[in-house]
Amino acid sequence: MSGLKLIGTGGALPAREVTNGELTRRVDTSDEWIVSRTGIRSRRWCSPGESHTALCLTAARQAMERAGVGPEEVGACLVATFTGDRMTPGTSVALQGLLGLPEDTVCFDLNAACAGFLYAVHTASRLLPVNGRRYGLVLGAEVLTRVTDLDDRSTCVLFGDGAGAAVVEWGEDFPDLCAVMGCRARPETLCVPGVGTGEASVIRMDGQAVFRFAVEALPRCVTQVLDRAGLRPEEVDRFVFHQANQRIIDLAVRKLRLPPERCAGNIARTGNTSAASVPLLLNELAERGKLRPGQRALCVGFGAGLTWAGALLELGIRS
Ligand code: UT7
Numbered sequence: 001m002s003g004l005k006l007i008g009t010g011g012a013l014p015a016r017e018v019t020n021g022e023l024t025r026r027v028d029t030s031d032e033w034i035v036s037r038t039g040i041r042s043r044r045w046c047s048p049g050e051s052h053t054a055l056c057l058t059a060a061r062q063a064m065e066r067a068g069v070g071p072e073e074v075g076a077c078l079v080a081t082f083t084g085d086r087m088t089p090g091t092s093v094a095l096q097g098l099l100g101l102p103e104d105t106v107c108f109d110l111n112a113a114c115a116g117f118l119y120a121v122h123t124a125s126r127l128l129p130v131n132g133r134r135y136g137l138v139l140g141a142e143v144l145t146r147v148t149d150l151d152d153r154s155t156c157v158l159f160g161d162g163a164g165a166a167v168v169e170w171g172e173d174f175p176d177l178c179a180v181m182g183c184r185a186r187p188e189t190l191c192v193p194g195v196g197t198g199e200a201s202v203i204r205m206d207g208q209a210v211f212r213f214a215v216e217a218l219p220r221c222v223t224q225v226l227d228r229a230g231l232r233p234e235e236v237d238r239f240v241f242h243q244a245n246q247r248i249i250d251l252a253v254r255k256l257r258l259p260p261e262r263c264a265g266n267i268a269r270t271g272n273t274s275a276a277s278v279p280l281l282l283n284e285l286a287e288r289g290k291l292r293p294g295q296r297a298l299c300v301g302f303g304a305g306l307t308w309a310g311a312l313l314e315l316g317i318r319s
Contacts, residue, residue, distance in 0.1 A: 003174035004125045004136075005316035006297070008067025008167035011283035012058035013044040013270070020157070027153035034157045039246025043160030043271030045145045052085045052163070053094045056141045059165035059283075060095055064137065066286075067167035067318055071099050075133030075170075076106040076124045080116025080140045080275040082192065083147055084109055091141065099137075106131055113190075114242050114303025115181070116140055116275035118311050121168065122179040128170035139165045140275035147192045149202040158245075159203070160271035164279025169316065178228035179311040180221055189213065190304040214244060214302050218252040221300040221310030229312050233258055236312075237295035238285060242302055243267035243277045264290070274303060282313075291315050 019042045020031040034040055046055075056079060064070070077099075079092040090109030095101065106127050112119040117140030124136035141163035150156045189209040193199035218241060226233065239258055241249050243265050253263050266284050273280060278299050285291050295315045302308040 001176055002129065002170065002172045003176045003314065004121065004168040004170055005174055006166055006282070006291070006313045007169050007316045007318050008063045008069065009279065009283040009286040009317070010059040010062030010066065010165040011163065011280050012055040013162045014046040014050050014055070016045050016047050017042050018045050023157055027151060027156060029153045029157055037247070038158060039267050040157065040271045041268045044162060046143050046161045052081065052083060052141055052143045053091050053098070055161070055163035056091050056095060056139050056165070057098050059139060059141070059163040060099060060137055063165040063167045064099070067135070069135045069167050071101045073133055073135045074101050074105050074137050075131035076127045076136040077101055078120040078124055078136070078138050079109045080112065080120040081109055081142055082111045082113065083143045104131070112307045112309065113305055114244065114274045114277060115301035115307040115309040117164070117278045118179065118299055118301050118309035119181060121166070121311055121313070122177060122181065122309070124168055125170060125177055134170050136168045136170065137165065138168055139163060140277070140279045142274045142276050144203070144274060147202055149200070154207065155203050155205060158272050160273050162270060162273045162276045162280050164276050164283050166279050166282060175312070175314050177311045177313070178225050179309065180224040180228070181309040183305045183307045186306050189306060192304070211245070211248065213306055214248045215251045217302045217306070217308045218248060218300055219255050221302070221308055222252070222256055222298060225298055225310040225312050235296070236298045237262065238291060238297040239263045240278055240281050240285070240297050240299040241265065242300060243270060243281060244272045244303070277301070286317050291317050293317055
Protein backbone atom coordinates (compact mmCIF):
# COMPACT_ATOMS: atom_id res chain seq x y z
CA MET A 1 0.00 0.00 0.00
CA SER A 2 1.24 3.49 -0.84
CA GLY A 3 -0.48 6.83 -1.09
CA LEU A 4 -0.49 10.57 -0.58
CA LYS A 5 -1.06 13.07 2.17
CA LEU A 6 -2.19 16.62 1.55
CA ILE A 7 0.29 18.74 3.50
CA GLY A 8 -0.20 22.29 2.20
CA THR A 9 -2.66 24.36 0.23
CA GLY A 10 -2.68 27.69 -1.53
CA GLY A 11 -5.10 29.73 -3.56
CA ALA A 12 -5.33 32.81 -5.73
CA LEU A 13 -8.37 34.69 -6.97
CA PRO A 14 -8.40 37.66 -9.32
CA ALA A 15 -8.91 41.06 -7.67
CA ARG A 16 -12.11 41.92 -9.53
CA GLU A 17 -15.32 40.72 -7.89
CA VAL A 18 -18.33 40.52 -10.20
CA THR A 19 -21.61 40.49 -8.33
CA ASN A 20 -24.94 39.28 -9.65
CA GLY A 21 -26.02 42.91 -9.55
CA GLU A 22 -23.26 43.84 -12.01
CA LEU A 23 -24.36 41.04 -14.35
CA THR A 24 -27.95 42.30 -14.36
CA ARG A 25 -26.59 45.43 -16.06
CA ARG A 26 -24.85 43.29 -18.71
CA VAL A 27 -27.42 40.58 -19.57
CA ASP A 28 -31.14 39.89 -19.04
CA THR A 29 -30.93 38.15 -15.66
CA SER A 30 -31.68 38.76 -11.98
CA ASP A 31 -30.03 38.15 -8.63
CA GLU A 32 -33.07 36.07 -7.65
CA TRP A 33 -32.73 33.79 -10.73
CA ILE A 34 -29.00 33.23 -10.27
CA VAL A 35 -29.15 32.62 -6.51
CA SER A 36 -32.19 30.33 -6.60
CA ARG A 37 -30.93 28.25 -9.58
CA THR A 38 -27.23 28.05 -8.65
CA GLY A 39 -26.41 29.48 -5.20
CA ILE A 40 -23.92 31.91 -6.80
CA ARG A 41 -23.84 35.52 -5.53
CA SER A 42 -20.52 36.71 -6.96
CA ARG A 43 -17.47 35.41 -8.79
CA ARG A 44 -13.98 36.70 -9.61
CA TRP A 45 -13.00 37.61 -13.16
CA CYS A 46 -9.46 38.28 -14.36
CA SER A 47 -8.61 41.77 -15.56
CA PRO A 48 -6.26 42.23 -18.55
CA GLY A 49 -3.15 42.47 -16.32
CA GLU A 50 -3.80 39.13 -14.59
CA SER A 51 -2.72 35.79 -16.03
CA HIS A 52 -3.19 32.07 -15.51
CA THR A 53 0.53 31.75 -14.78
CA ALA A 54 0.48 34.54 -12.18
CA LEU A 55 -2.50 33.02 -10.35
CA CYS A 56 -0.79 29.62 -10.34
CA LEU A 57 2.50 31.08 -9.12
CA THR A 58 0.83 32.80 -6.16
CA ALA A 59 -1.12 29.68 -5.21
CA ALA A 60 1.90 27.39 -5.62
CA ARG A 61 4.22 29.58 -3.54
CA GLN A 62 1.65 29.77 -0.77
CA ALA A 63 1.15 25.99 -0.72
CA MET A 64 4.90 25.29 -0.70
CA GLU A 65 5.56 27.81 2.05
CA ARG A 66 2.78 26.41 4.23
CA ALA A 67 3.98 22.84 3.62
CA GLY A 68 7.58 23.85 4.33
CA VAL A 69 8.68 22.25 1.05
CA GLY A 70 11.44 23.80 -1.07
CA PRO A 71 11.64 23.68 -4.88
CA GLU A 72 14.48 21.14 -4.82
CA GLU A 73 12.18 18.63 -3.08
CA VAL A 74 9.42 18.70 -5.71
CA GLY A 75 9.28 15.64 -8.00
CA ALA A 76 6.18 16.49 -10.02
CA CYS A 77 4.33 19.69 -10.89
CA LEU A 78 1.00 19.08 -12.56
CA VAL A 79 -1.53 21.73 -13.57
CA ALA A 80 -5.09 20.69 -14.38
CA THR A 81 -6.58 23.21 -16.79
CA PHE A 82 -7.93 23.91 -20.25
CA THR A 83 -7.46 27.70 -20.19
CA GLY A 84 -3.70 28.24 -19.78
CA ASP A 85 -1.90 31.32 -21.10
CA ARG A 86 -0.40 29.39 -24.01
CA MET A 87 -1.63 26.40 -25.98
CA THR A 88 1.86 24.99 -25.34
CA PRO A 89 4.09 24.84 -23.32
CA GLY A 90 1.86 24.48 -20.30
CA THR A 91 1.68 26.61 -17.17
CA SER A 92 3.41 23.78 -15.28
CA VAL A 93 6.49 24.32 -17.46
CA ALA A 94 6.42 28.06 -16.73
CA LEU A 95 6.25 27.19 -13.02
CA GLN A 96 9.39 25.05 -13.34
CA GLY A 97 11.33 28.19 -14.19
CA LEU A 98 9.52 30.63 -11.93
CA LEU A 99 9.68 28.40 -8.84
CA GLY A 100 13.18 27.07 -9.63
CA LEU A 101 12.08 23.42 -9.69
CA PRO A 102 14.81 20.93 -10.69
CA GLU A 103 14.86 20.15 -14.42
CA ASP A 104 14.00 16.52 -13.80
CA THR A 105 10.75 17.51 -12.06
CA VAL A 106 7.94 16.02 -14.15
CA CYS A 107 5.92 19.06 -15.32
CA PHE A 108 2.86 18.94 -17.55
CA ASP A 109 -0.64 20.32 -17.82
CA LEU A 110 -3.59 17.98 -18.12
CA ASN A 111 -7.16 18.49 -19.24
CA ALA A 112 -9.94 16.51 -17.61
CA ALA A 113 -12.20 19.58 -17.28
CA CYS A 114 -13.75 20.01 -13.82
CA ALA A 115 -12.48 16.60 -12.71
CA GLY A 116 -8.91 17.55 -13.67
CA PHE A 117 -7.47 18.32 -10.24
CA LEU A 118 -8.28 14.84 -8.96
CA TYR A 119 -6.91 13.23 -12.14
CA ALA A 120 -3.72 15.22 -11.45
CA VAL A 121 -3.55 14.16 -7.79
CA HIS A 122 -3.91 10.52 -8.84
CA THR A 123 -1.27 10.93 -11.56
CA ALA A 124 1.13 12.50 -9.03
CA SER A 125 0.68 9.51 -6.73
CA ARG A 126 1.94 7.27 -9.55
CA LEU A 127 4.76 9.55 -10.74
CA LEU A 128 6.38 10.41 -7.42
CA PRO A 129 7.67 6.90 -6.62
CA VAL A 130 9.23 6.78 -10.10
CA ASN A 131 10.83 10.21 -9.82
CA GLY A 132 12.19 9.45 -6.37
CA ARG A 133 11.23 12.71 -4.64
CA ARG A 134 8.47 12.65 -2.05
CA TYR A 135 6.66 15.89 -2.80
CA GLY A 136 4.33 16.85 -5.59
CA LEU A 137 2.80 20.19 -6.49
CA VAL A 138 -0.68 19.80 -7.93
CA LEU A 139 -2.78 22.70 -9.17
CA GLY A 140 -6.19 23.25 -10.65
CA ALA A 141 -6.48 26.62 -12.37
CA GLU A 142 -8.76 28.28 -14.89
CA VAL A 143 -9.31 31.62 -16.55
CA LEU A 144 -12.77 30.63 -17.75
CA THR A 145 -13.63 34.18 -18.78
CA ARG A 146 -11.36 33.51 -21.81
CA VAL A 147 -13.76 30.84 -23.07
CA THR A 148 -17.06 32.30 -21.87
CA ASP A 149 -19.38 34.43 -23.99
CA LEU A 150 -19.81 37.22 -21.46
CA ASP A 151 -23.02 38.30 -23.19
CA ASP A 152 -24.65 34.85 -22.95
CA ARG A 153 -26.80 34.85 -19.81
CA SER A 154 -27.06 31.04 -19.73
CA THR A 155 -23.29 30.66 -19.10
CA CYS A 156 -21.75 34.00 -18.07
CA VAL A 157 -23.46 33.99 -14.67
CA LEU A 158 -22.00 30.57 -13.79
CA PHE A 159 -18.25 30.78 -14.28
CA GLY A 160 -15.33 32.38 -12.46
CA ASP A 161 -11.52 32.44 -12.55
CA GLY A 162 -9.00 31.25 -9.97
CA ALA A 163 -6.21 28.85 -9.03
CA GLY A 164 -5.85 26.36 -6.20
CA ALA A 165 -2.66 24.53 -5.28
CA ALA A 166 -1.83 21.53 -3.14
CA VAL A 167 1.45 20.09 -1.96
CA VAL A 168 1.15 16.34 -1.57
CA GLU A 169 3.59 13.97 0.07
CA TRP A 170 3.99 10.40 -1.16
CA GLY A 171 4.67 7.65 1.34
CA GLU A 172 5.02 3.88 1.08
CA ASP A 173 2.85 3.42 4.14
CA PHE A 174 0.33 6.20 3.47
CA PRO A 175 -3.25 5.16 2.75
CA ASP A 176 -4.35 4.61 -0.85
CA LEU A 177 -6.27 7.40 -2.57
CA CYS A 178 -9.05 4.93 -3.43
CA ALA A 179 -9.44 6.96 -6.60
CA VAL A 180 -12.24 6.44 -9.10
CA MET A 181 -12.17 8.08 -12.51
CA GLY A 182 -14.12 7.82 -15.70
CA CYS A 183 -15.46 9.49 -18.78
CA ARG A 184 -18.33 9.25 -21.23
CA ALA A 185 -18.03 10.86 -24.66
CA ARG A 186 -20.85 13.43 -24.66
CA PRO A 187 -19.24 16.63 -25.95
CA GLU A 188 -22.62 17.93 -27.09
CA THR A 189 -23.65 18.39 -23.43
CA LEU A 190 -20.69 20.58 -22.48
CA CYS A 191 -17.69 21.56 -24.54
CA VAL A 192 -15.43 24.34 -25.75
CA PRO A 193 -14.85 23.92 -29.51
CA GLY A 194 -11.21 24.12 -30.56
CA VAL A 195 -9.48 26.21 -33.18
CA GLY A 196 -9.89 23.62 -35.97
CA THR A 197 -13.68 23.49 -35.81
CA GLY A 198 -14.44 26.92 -37.19
CA GLU A 199 -16.75 27.52 -34.22
CA ALA A 200 -16.23 30.13 -31.52
CA SER A 201 -14.07 28.79 -28.66
CA VAL A 202 -16.64 29.52 -25.97
CA ILE A 203 -18.37 27.23 -23.52
CA ARG A 204 -21.45 25.54 -24.97
CA MET A 205 -23.61 23.73 -22.48
CA ASP A 206 -26.90 21.88 -22.32
CA GLY A 207 -27.42 22.84 -18.67
CA GLN A 208 -30.24 20.41 -17.96
CA ALA A 209 -28.35 17.43 -19.47
CA VAL A 210 -25.26 18.26 -17.39
CA PHE A 211 -27.43 18.71 -14.31
CA ARG A 212 -28.97 15.22 -14.77
CA PHE A 213 -25.50 13.73 -15.24
CA ALA A 214 -24.10 15.55 -12.19
CA VAL A 215 -26.82 14.47 -9.76
CA GLU A 216 -26.11 10.86 -10.76
CA ALA A 217 -22.29 11.05 -10.98
CA LEU A 218 -21.59 12.89 -7.71
CA PRO A 219 -23.30 10.41 -5.34
CA ARG A 220 -21.98 7.49 -7.39
CA CYS A 221 -18.38 8.70 -7.00
CA VAL A 222 -18.84 9.20 -3.25
CA THR A 223 -20.25 5.70 -2.83
CA GLN A 224 -17.51 4.10 -4.94
CA VAL A 225 -14.70 5.83 -3.02
CA LEU A 226 -16.28 4.87 0.32
CA ASP A 227 -16.65 1.25 -0.86
CA ARG A 228 -13.04 1.10 -1.97
CA ALA A 229 -11.86 2.57 1.32
CA GLY A 230 -14.16 0.37 3.39
CA LEU A 231 -15.43 3.47 5.20
CA ARG A 232 -18.85 4.71 6.26
CA PRO A 233 -19.78 8.35 5.51
CA GLU A 234 -19.51 9.27 9.20
CA GLU A 235 -15.83 8.23 9.13
CA VAL A 236 -15.07 11.01 6.61
CA ASP A 237 -14.36 14.43 8.10
CA ARG A 238 -14.88 16.63 5.02
CA PHE A 239 -16.65 16.19 1.69
CA VAL A 240 -15.17 18.53 -0.89
CA PHE A 241 -17.34 18.65 -3.99
CA HIS A 242 -16.86 20.46 -7.28
CA GLN A 243 -18.71 23.76 -6.92
CA ALA A 244 -20.88 23.71 -10.05
CA ASN A 245 -24.30 24.36 -8.59
CA GLN A 246 -25.48 24.41 -4.96
CA ARG A 247 -28.60 22.50 -6.00
CA ILE A 248 -26.50 19.59 -7.33
CA ILE A 249 -24.59 19.45 -4.03
CA ASP A 250 -27.74 19.70 -1.90
CA LEU A 251 -29.38 16.84 -3.83
CA ALA A 252 -26.30 14.63 -3.36
CA VAL A 253 -26.03 15.47 0.33
CA ARG A 254 -29.68 14.55 0.86
CA LYS A 255 -29.49 11.37 -1.22
CA LEU A 256 -26.42 10.11 0.66
CA ARG A 257 -27.62 11.49 4.02
CA LEU A 258 -24.31 13.23 4.59
CA PRO A 259 -24.01 15.67 7.50
CA PRO A 260 -24.38 19.09 5.78
CA GLU A 261 -21.85 20.71 8.15
CA ARG A 262 -19.15 18.45 6.63
CA CYS A 263 -20.05 19.49 3.08
CA ALA A 264 -19.39 23.23 3.25
CA GLY A 265 -18.81 25.00 -0.07
CA ASN A 266 -17.81 28.38 -1.44
CA ILE A 267 -19.77 28.59 -4.69
CA ALA A 268 -21.62 31.69 -3.47
CA ARG A 269 -18.36 33.68 -3.72
CA THR A 270 -16.43 31.89 -6.49
CA GLY A 271 -18.96 30.55 -8.98
CA ASN A 272 -17.89 27.52 -10.98
CA THR A 273 -14.10 27.61 -11.49
CA SER A 274 -13.87 24.16 -13.13
CA ALA A 275 -10.52 22.48 -12.33
CA ALA A 276 -9.74 25.14 -9.70
CA SER A 277 -12.90 24.48 -7.75
CA VAL A 278 -11.82 21.55 -5.54
CA PRO A 279 -8.33 22.89 -4.63
CA LEU A 280 -9.70 26.39 -3.98
CA LEU A 281 -12.23 24.92 -1.59
CA LEU A 282 -9.57 22.75 0.08
CA ASN A 283 -7.49 25.89 0.56
CA GLU A 284 -10.39 27.84 2.02
CA LEU A 285 -11.19 25.02 4.44
CA ALA A 286 -7.53 24.76 5.46
CA GLU A 287 -7.35 28.51 6.08
CA ARG A 288 -10.43 28.28 8.29
CA GLY A 289 -8.82 25.48 10.30
CA LYS A 290 -11.29 22.91 8.98
CA LEU A 291 -8.72 20.44 7.64
CA ARG A 292 -6.82 19.03 10.57
CA PRO A 293 -3.95 16.51 10.55
CA GLY A 294 -5.21 12.95 10.78
CA GLN A 295 -8.54 13.78 9.14
CA ARG A 296 -9.81 12.61 5.76
CA ALA A 297 -11.41 14.57 2.93
CA LEU A 298 -13.41 12.85 0.22
CA CYS A 299 -13.21 14.95 -2.96
CA VAL A 300 -15.29 14.67 -6.14
CA GLY A 301 -15.11 16.50 -9.47
CA PHE A 302 -17.32 16.17 -12.56
CA GLY A 303 -17.82 18.08 -15.76
CA ALA A 304 -17.22 18.43 -19.50
CA GLY A 305 -16.48 15.34 -21.48
CA LEU A 306 -18.27 14.04 -19.58
CA THR A 307 -15.62 13.30 -16.94
CA TRP A 308 -15.71 12.43 -13.27
CA ALA A 309 -13.26 11.57 -10.47
CA GLY A 310 -13.29 10.95 -6.75
CA ALA A 311 -10.52 10.39 -4.22
CA LEU A 312 -9.92 10.17 -0.51
CA LEU A 313 -7.22 12.54 0.72
CA GLU A 314 -5.47 11.87 3.97
CA LEU A 315 -4.77 15.21 5.64
CA GLY A 316 -1.40 16.13 7.05
CA ILE A 317 -1.78 19.91 6.80
CA ARG A 318 1.29 21.53 8.36
CA SER A 319 -0.07 25.01 8.97
O1 UT7 B 1 -18.85 22.29 -14.06
C1 UT7 B 1 -19.79 21.33 -14.40
C2 UT7 B 1 -20.65 21.77 -15.44
N1 UT7 B 1 -21.80 22.56 -15.21
C3 UT7 B 1 -22.87 22.18 -14.44
O2 UT7 B 1 -22.84 21.35 -13.60
C4 UT7 B 1 -24.14 22.93 -14.73
C5 UT7 B 1 -25.35 22.03 -14.59
N2 UT7 B 1 -26.59 22.70 -14.90
C6 UT7 B 1 -27.09 23.71 -14.14
O3 UT7 B 1 -26.48 24.08 -13.15
C7 UT7 B 1 -28.41 24.31 -14.50
O4 UT7 B 1 -28.99 23.57 -15.57
C8 UT7 B 1 -28.30 25.81 -14.93
C9 UT7 B 1 -28.00 26.65 -13.72
C10 UT7 B 1 -27.23 25.99 -15.98
C11 UT7 B 1 -29.64 26.29 -15.52
O5 UT7 B 1 -30.69 26.09 -14.57
P1 UT7 B 1 -32.04 25.38 -15.03
O6 UT7 B 1 -32.93 25.38 -13.87
O7 UT7 B 1 -31.68 24.05 -15.63
O8 UT7 B 1 -32.59 26.39 -16.12
P2 UT7 B 1 -32.93 26.11 -17.65
O9 UT7 B 1 -31.70 25.93 -18.46
O10 UT7 B 1 -34.00 25.06 -17.73
O11 UT7 B 1 -33.60 27.49 -18.06
C12 UT7 B 1 -34.86 27.91 -17.49
C13 UT7 B 1 -35.18 29.28 -18.01
C14 UT7 B 1 -35.08 29.40 -19.53
O12 UT7 B 1 -36.12 30.24 -19.97
P3 UT7 B 1 -37.48 29.65 -20.58
O13 UT7 B 1 -37.05 28.85 -21.76
O14 UT7 B 1 -38.06 28.80 -19.48
O15 UT7 B 1 -38.27 30.86 -20.90
C15 UT7 B 1 -33.77 30.07 -19.75
O16 UT7 B 1 -33.74 30.82 -20.95
O17 UT7 B 1 -34.24 30.22 -17.48
C16 UT7 B 1 -33.72 31.00 -18.56
N3 UT7 B 1 -32.38 31.43 -18.18
C17 UT7 B 1 -32.16 32.51 -17.43
N4 UT7 B 1 -33.00 33.43 -16.91
C18 UT7 B 1 -32.47 34.42 -16.18
C19 UT7 B 1 -31.20 30.86 -18.48
N5 UT7 B 1 -30.20 31.55 -17.92
C20 UT7 B 1 -30.77 32.59 -17.28
C21 UT7 B 1 -30.27 33.66 -16.51
N6 UT7 B 1 -31.15 34.52 -15.99
N7 UT7 B 1 -28.95 33.82 -16.28
